[in-house]
Amino acid sequence: MNERITQLPKLRDESLLSDASIDRIKNHIFELFSTSDNTKFAEKEIEELVSSIIEDFLHDTSVSTNLELNTIAQQFTNSAIPTVSSDVGSYIDNLADNVIIHSIRTSSPRYIGHMTSALPYFFRPLSRLMTAINQNLVKMETSKTLGIYERHALAMIHKLIYNFSNDFYQINTQNNESTLGIIATGGTLANITALWCARNYSLGQKEAFTGIEKEGLPVALNFYGYKGAVIIGSKLMHYSFEKATGLLGIGERSLIKLPVDCNSRIDLLALQRTISECRALNLHIIAIVGIAGATDRGAIDPLLDMAEIAKEANVHFHVDAAWGGPVLFSEKHRHKLAGIEMADSVTIDGHKQLYLPMGIGMLLLRNPQMAKVIEKNATYTVRKDSIDLGKRSLEGSRPGMVLFLQAALNIIGHKGYEFLIDEGIRKTQYMAICLRHKPEFELLVEPEINILLYRYIPKLWRQKAATGTLTKSDNQLINQFNERLQNLQSQAGHTFVSRTTLEIAGMPIVALRAVIANPLTTEGDIDSVLEDQIKTAAKIAVLS
């Protein structure tokens, strides 16, 4: 077999390194990893360099440089891994000049187009601490206290939603048999995990059948006598539900997307009718999905009615509150989420309205036993009798993001979150008023919380827009105009909103999309974003 080994590509033609260069490499590596005084000194210098890069980055008020992506991309096509290593300082200088400088200033008060905002400063030192201790939450032997700390944080979020008795939390928070929640890297994995649980729970072990997780979907449907399996929600469901249905083997076609009413809430009659139809067709309903803060417009489904319908139908009720979950902190607005406490599972994103750094979402489970249907074991880790968190999660090894969650819950606190939520909604109302008063704009959807959809109406069409007599071809031209406007605004880098496409009266309508969550965004910043758009629009008129 030896002669075939040469098929493995040879990476380098160099002859073997001299002893001197081996020594150099050895010293380089030890200096990078060691805790010696030399390394400590080098680290301190690099910390200072990074501090100044961060300060430059955060103090710049623009959203980005105007360098085009294609131009940047051309610099990054050489695919060889450097043989000789860079020293840390030069590498970081280079990184600052070529990469960081062209990054998106998600913290800018005038970047109000995506679900990423400024962060509290304490996450910066905490990130360093998280990397320094480098725990792996898959297993207590690689995390110890952090595993316990994670269970504790999840209990706090669980209580925010379900508010069970203190006894319930005393019994379940640190109990290996219970899973109050699962931390994942984001809402997508949380949603997938929820539906994985729902599928396995509803098509579980029964008599001689050992359950869908072991025997697979075709055998499960056959055993239970179903013709297929579906998941039902409104057409505003996040695209992670398409991933979930694809992954779980039921197929995207089995994701039933129902129409919404004029407030962007699921049509309840359609929901009831669909449940009856599925029953008549012998289709198993794995879950009904309610939305608390639709990604494109922030709409909230009538969760209480949906919960009652789901209960009546004996179907798992999942609420995707990735965006809207933290509205529960607000005395003033939490009633909008009424019914969430009846959900079997709830997704909340940490890196959205909990203001945590990117990479943390979570799934909360009403029934602490439910996650057992996804339990896995391995002899070298997460053994059957172990208390390891990795037994019941989609991911394996994962970082101690719980440090961020706990810090935020303790340092921002309930009242701090309430203020953040209330302020975002208040400023969104301010923006809505501005839009209603400016002839250049049309508010497309009445904002439910802090996401707002609108569009620019070029002068030519304002009369028709005001009287509701725009034709399909008018709208097509206005759509093109708004796409161009958003591209130019984004490209110039002074301010930013995103865009989406709505369906209004059967017509696709391109919408500008503002997400107002950054506490540093003032009314003046909102004015500036709109002024920037008016100026940019004027340029388009000249160009076209």
Add this chain to the structure above:
Amino acid sequence: MNERITQLPKLRDESLLSDASIDRIKNHIFELFSTSDNTKFAEKEIEELVSSIIEDFLHDTSVSTNLELNTIAQQFTNSAIPTVSSDVGSYIDNLADNVIIHSIRTSSPRYIGHMTSALPYFFRPLSRLMTAINQNLVKMETSKTLGIYERHALAMIHKLIYNFSNDFYQINTQNNESTLGIIATGGTLANITALWCARNYSLGQKEAFTGIEKEGLPVALNFYGYKGAVIIGSKLMHYSFEKATGLLGIGERSLIKLPVDCNSRIDLLALQRTISECRALNLHIIAIVGIAGATDRGAIDPLLDMAEIAKEANVHFHVDAAWGGPVLFSEKHRHKLAGIEMADSVTIDGHKQLYLPMGIGMLLLRNPQMAKVIEKNATYTVRKDSIDLGKRSLEGSRPGMVLFLQAALNIIGHKGYEFLIDEGIRKTQYMAICLRHKPEFELLVEPEINILLYRYIPKLWRQKAATGTLTKSDNQLINQFNERLQNLQSQAGHTFVSRTTLEIAGMPIVALRAVIANPLTTEGDIDSVLEDQIKTAAKIAVLS
């Protein structure tokens, strides 16, 4: 419907806050988020506090405190989110005293039981930078240069495996139509993504059938005329493959786990026989899985033979090189992975032998078009014509971990990684020699790379062990002894190895498991770990 709103649990009984306390909360929040001089000063103080916590943590040579998990757990059961917020300094002091201090010192040279090691220092400042810029890689509008930088890093790892021509990388690295790889949070997601691709690619669109992703597994099997679908690998496959088969709807039972030979490599005859049997039974083979560095013992499958068998059978060949992938950096050892360059997909973990902080794995794809079978779109993000990375990935929003990968490739460099790999294997050989010479121990598996399985043999059984005459009940008692030994050693916190269970001659054998990857681990540290075990074993003898 209003009267039902009261069903939502009320969280607090307090009356509304006074204006003064609202002002206090407002100021607190602005200070946390702002870039004012006050905040800058506060941040600097916290950075110093965190520096001293990190220094204390990293300089302590023990693995952990001996405080028991249960005792720690009792402190963390109060599930109320604090109403009033902590100030940052007190919170972090508290964190240091109650959480960090009892964390696991994964960087300790005597912590040689899991796949986590010391990290180069530059990741600490870089973590802070990553959080400061807080990019979201799902979309270019939230990441810009970092998206390009990620494509570039993946091309470098792709080239390390496949070494295609420079033209290939010029064309594909920054091309929106191509996906050379996908960054995920770890090997588990990378493996699941690989099999998701393999499933969808092999049961894809054909004639009137729109493909399994849309139509689901039962319809796909029916259309293609299969009775079921399977995935085949050795019994040493990582438990993420059970997750994958469960999730993807084929069921854990469809994961065919073949026996291994005396070198822990898949039995090739069994593989060929199984393929024929599946064909005869009309079972579709989604993928054949090769292992490059089995989690429990580091064994490497005969990848070249497997690749040829898979090619012959026209089946997707996936290599799980989560652990072993970076062996490719070593001129001396890379021949062990010969055949990996024929794999359709390869998993490599960043937070294992690329020495990156926890939370990065990756999937590399031979065919840059393959990932199109998992593509998703949404109007508010990752639109069909967009260049967004989130179009083709299991996860949605995710952090800029690529900063770590690029820094390491540039600062450690090819030669630095070669040194790290060679050293780990060299020291593992040293440990194997020690074990062979100490009567207290038995080496259970000849190490292929840098994972080593052995056990302690209490005096009573040494004679029988030496002559190979241990009975089943002898082994059961030795198993109990080794379990206890590992627990006590782990609990005391001076040194650490993990444990697993092997099957030898049909008997379950508890093994101690050393993973030698930390460049700071010296031969002296290895001696200390073994001495600690001998001392601990003596205590067990006294106790029992």
